[in-house]
Each structure stands twice: as structure tokens, then as C-alpha cells.
Amino acid sequence: MNGPKPEKVYFYGTCLVDLFFPDAGMAGIQLLRQAGVEVIFPEGQTCCGQPAFNCGYWEEAREVARTQVALFPGDLPVILPSGSCAGMMKIHYPELFHGQPDEAQVLAFSARVHELTQFLVDVLDVKLTDLGEPVKVTWHSSCHAVRDLGLKGEPQALINQLSNVELAPLAREFECCGFGGTFAVRHPGISAAMADDKAADAMATGASIVLSTDGGCLLNVQGTLEAKHRPLRVQHIAEFLWERTRGR
């Protein structure tokens, strides 16, 4: 993916970041700017449509997806602070729009979609300088970031650039945290059992922060840890990286 670095990119916030983790969205934008890229944040962003798509309501998913694709007309990379939503737009939009009149336009859009950490490492090749206090963190891999998008350790590579940060391995790192969108509400017992185990594995690392790329995982693990009154904090990787490098 190493070509000339783009001068301008679009940023797609995603609904979970928009509503629950706006700091992570702001941080993602700042990281891109710090790397010398101009960031365009189009007005009118809502949701990629994944919940309806996953539940089989494809007409509804398409209606929403169409309005989102239309926000990014320029031939620029579209950056998302989420593996799951990026997977939806990059991998599943082509399925969703297969045989539709606007299929070609959507395919062209999907090809421009990138997950934030993948873009920072593989395209921008960013170099981070750690300005923070020593801290121990652990990393939760989001299923869709790894299995849909094929992330190969880009987030960990970014964390490892930070000299004062110790990255503790998480047991069963690649096991789902139990979020799964509507799954968490349709099958709350199973979802909770998975989240409980993830929280316990995170506690066992001795880290003080669990990092991830995805709002869904973050909400799930954070809510579970808080319900158990665990001191462990949960943070989006963009927010963490920005806090460590902005030199406040």
C-alpha cells in the first residue's frame, strides 16, 4: 500500500464514536493532521448501516448506506476509527449493493475505505514520540478488524512505538468480547458470559488501560468492568495515541 502519501483524506466518525466516544473521533482527526494530512469531515454522517445489514434488513441498510456514500464524492481515502464499520463499508457494501444500479459507484467508494490504524501505519508510516508517563496497557483485537479487514498488528505496532508504554499480552486476544451488535441484546446471557471472561482476562494482565479500535467492544468491556467496579479503564486507541503524543 506504500504509494505517495495523500495530502487530503475524508474522516468518517461512525455512530458509536459520534455518540459515545467523540474524543476518540477528535483524536483520530488530530493524529491524521499531525501526520501532515488535511482532514475533511463531511456534514451529514450517521451510520454505516451494519446493524440492519447483519439482521437481514438489507433495503433499510441500503437506504442509509446510500446517503453515507454520497457524502464522499472526491477520490480521497475515507478513514474510520473502527474496524467493524470500516469492514462493513469496505467488505460488505459490495455484497449489499451487488446487482444494484449504483453498484459501480459503491465499489469505487469501498475501495477507498481504510481503518485508522492501518492507514497510519501502512500508508502514512507515522513515527510517534511518547510524551507520557510510564503506563501498562493491554490490547483487545476486534473481530472485524482482524477477520474482515485483515489487520496484522498495526495497532500494536503503533503502541510499541511509545517508549513509556508497556503492552501486556491479553489471553485469548482474538476471542470475541461478546458485543456483536444486536446479539448483545438478543442473547444477553451469552453475551454477558463472553464479556465477563474478556474483563477477567484484561484484569489478569495487570494493565491499567484496555485499548481497542472499536466502539462496540469498548462500550461492552467498559460497561462490564464498571458493573464489577474494576479499576481498569477502557480507551479507544486513537484517543490514547493522541494523549501520549500531543505534548500537553
Added chain:
Amino acid sequence: MDAETAASFRDSAARALSDPQLRANFQRAMDGLMTKRLAQFPDPGDLRDLRHLSTTIRSRSLLRLPELLEQLEVNCTKNGIQVHWAESCEQANELILGILQSKGAKTLVKGKSMVSEEMHLNAFLEGHGIEALESDLGEYIIQLDGETPSHIIMPALHKNKEQIARQFSQKIKDAKYTEDVDELTALARKVLRQKFLEADAGLSGVNFAVAETGTLCLVENEGNGRMSTHVPPLHIAVMGLEKVVPRLEDVAPLYAILTRSATGQAVSTYLNLISGPRGEGEMDGPQEVHLVILDNGRSRIHADPQLRATLRCIRCGACMNHCPVYTRVGGHAYEAVYPGPIGQILTPQMEGVGARHDLIHASSLCGACAEVCPVEIPIPAILIRLRREATHEDVASKVTGKGTGRTVSEDWAWRLWAAVLKRPAVYRLATWFATRFGKALPASAPLIRNWTQSRTKPVPARRSLSERMRAEGDTHV
């Protein structure tokens, strides 16, 4: 979300989740199986190539299915294997009963066969006065308790050795209580050995049926498969019609990936290649071999180009070994013959997508199953397709029960969802309210309650990202 149809899986899963022993039994077994599988595939490139080859063999076999099945029948017949076709489980059961009765058979020893589980053959035969005894150790253990398999290749996985020790001491005549695994195995072997010698007939499944040679391949570890198929005078094999492959050389890669994916073994203890009854002048083998080929909805699945991938399955069980849901609820919770991810796509296609709507949704779509599947079945994509089929009545679709999982409330929920999210102004208003008043929403509200039963209530930020970007003059209209 249909509360009534969702009841069975939901209730069983809830019971399973509250049983710490069950959870521990599965967790320990699955952790071990995952580690052993991984050790068999040290080179990711080799694994990728073998998976690709296996997928190609199975896909091509399915593309030529009618032709291969005809070829299989011709070559089996040449070999002296009598071939029978059954469209339904009822037909298959009647066929087998007929064969047994024609020989006056009263006792049957069984090697492991999931298709016979699908047919509920044991209960059917017992209803007709024929004893059907399971001879696979795991199957034998669960049969003693009148249970069904909780895993397709390790049927007694839900039990630990202490539970089996108690059970053997109570149910096997003159058995002393022991927790020694070798002694327990010896106990079962003693019972079974006698049964093999006395049985009037043996029954087995089929892992691969080779069209060009008319050979039935049976993969096993205990030797009970060989005993069941070679000692009694009559051998009946049952297979789903998807099990056929064109050539004998196709078996090698499939076998290599089957044992590695299933139990983390490079080879199984036994690989039986059965090519007919005892020949003239031969000292052993059955006098008659029959092959029953079962459809039971498979032709319908085969007719759909996407769903056809379901039939690539070689029944290794790796999807369940790696499934975060299966490992927590165990196989019985699925209330189905085939549990775990493969069962979640197979069962609804056989029994109806509306009736098993609960199963189709019991997945976080994490993709661990598809990642390890030796024949690359896109299980999450098929789950999504079936979720759609359950709530939509697509005219061209042949899926059983299509549209029957549809509810007015879910329809309206998604319509409302789209109505808000396709109109940025409405979304903006909704997020404005959520950020200002989201905190006030009671944790016990419907749906939110499902989340908060184990988590704190998610509280929206005070201002959304879009609002902040607008405030900073950073948005582009």
C-alpha cells in the same frame, strides 16, 4: 424477535450458563483442541494451500453432484455394495428396518454416525424391537444416559471423568467405581467386545464416498468402526448425499485436513476403505454391504449457489471448537442434532428458518468459525443470509420457512431506524436529545435492560463528534 420460537435455545442456553461444571468441561476441552489444531499447522502458507485445495475438491464435487452420485451407485454396485436412496429420514429408517428384518437381525452395533442421529435411528429401531448399541466410546457413554451428542466428533464432551466414573459404576453390571481413564475404557471395551461378536448387523457412517472406485471411507480412532463394519455378517452404511468425491486421490488432502482440524491429529488411528462385502475365498468381512444415501433437504440446499457451501462441510467440528458461544453453552443448548456454527446454518435450512430464528441470531458474527473451517464455509455470511430469509419472503428463494420469523415490531424497528439515519437532520435532532437527556433514560427500559443486566448503562457524551466539529467550524457541507 419472536419470543415464542426463541424460547427453546434461550432457555437451554440459560441453563447451561448457570452450570459451572459444564462450562469448565467445555472450556478445558476447547482450549486443548484449539492448541492441538494450531500445532498441526505450523506454517500458515501450508495451511492456506491445504484449505484452498480442500475447498476446491468439495466445491467441484458439489458442482458435479448428480453425476458423481450416479457414478458412485454404478461403482458400488459393481463392488457388490447394494445402494438405496432415501429422500427423508422416515424413508431411510424404513429402508434400514427392512434390510435388518429381511435378515432376521435383532441386534445392531453402531460405529459413530451423525446422519443416524439426524434420523433418530436408535429410537426408531428400538420401537421395532431391534437393539441398536453405540460402540464409539463417547456415543456409548451418552447412550447409557439416554442423551444426545453434544459435539459432532466428541459426543460426550460435556462430561468429565468423574461424571463418567459415577455413571459406569451405576449402569454397567459388576463395574467397580474408578476414575482411572484406562480402567474406564477397559470396562466399556469389555462390554462392547462381546457385543461386536454377537451382533447380527453393524452400522456406520461415511466420511467420504469415492465415485470412481465405489469406496466408502471411514475415519476413526477406536477401531470400533472397523469392528462394526467387518465383524457382523451385515454392514449398513448411511451417508448424506453430499459426501461424494470424484477420485480416490481426493481423499488424501481431505483426510489430512479433517484429522488435523478435528482433533489435532496428523493421522487417525484407523482409516477404513470399504469396497464391498467379503469376496470369494476371503476369511473376513460382512457377507452383505448396503449403502443408504439420504437427502433430507440437502437437494434443496444444493440448489442455492450461496447456501450450497453448507454442504462442503466434512464434519470436523473445528467451528464449534473455536466458537465463543458454543464453548460457553455447550452442544445440547442448541436443541439440534448438529450444534455450533455449522449446526446454526444447517439446522434452520433443514427445519425452517422461522422456527429456528433464535439459532440464527445466537452469533456475534465474530468469524472465528469461518477462519478455521477447513473448507472455507462462509458461516457468518450464510447466517446473515438466513437472518434475511427468516424475515423476508424472497420469491426466488427455496429456503424452508422463509418469512415466517417476521414480526411487526422488528419490521417497524428497522423502518424507524432507517427513517432516522437516512435523514441527517433527524439524526442530528435525535443525537441532540440523546446527548442531553440520554442519561435520564432508565436502565430498566426494554432492550436497555438486556444490556444493563450485566453492564453499566452506556451514557452518551455531552456533545457528539459531529456537533463538536460543527462548533469548531470544521465540517464540510
